[in-house]
Amino acid sequence: MRRYDDPVEVRRGWVDGALDAGRVPEQFLWRGRLWKVRAVLASWVETGAWWSSAEVDAVLGTDVRATAESGAVAVRSVPDLLGERELWRVEAGRSGAGGPGGEAITGVFELSFDHDDGRWSLVGCDD
Secondary structure (H helix, E strand, O other): EEEEEEEEEEEEEOOOOOOOOOOEEEEEEEEEEEEEEEEEEEEEEEEEEEHHHHHHHHHHHHOOOOOOOOOOOOOOOOOOOEEEEEEEEEEEEEEOOOOOOHHHHEEEEEEEEEEOOOEEEEEEEEE
């Protein structure tokens, strides 16, 4: 699967067979092309990267400190442990999208919704 971090516009709605019917990604606009979700393959929620926090480093004894000899100071961003994002792995297609002979083009996509900023991104594509 190729990795991306591209903004997309998503319309939530109904997808046949989806358990969260009415709130799943139904269509998305990526790079000027409209994709219709045919199936939801998986969905999950990811939280902040707690494993990369300074507190975990301190417990493990891997905390990096400034040294008098080098004068270097390690700057580490604090992860947002409360931040969440929804991820959706979907099969989507475009009808008559210009494939060989004019047939539909399909692929598997991973869409991410970040609750902190309210934005959707396409984070992966396997076409």
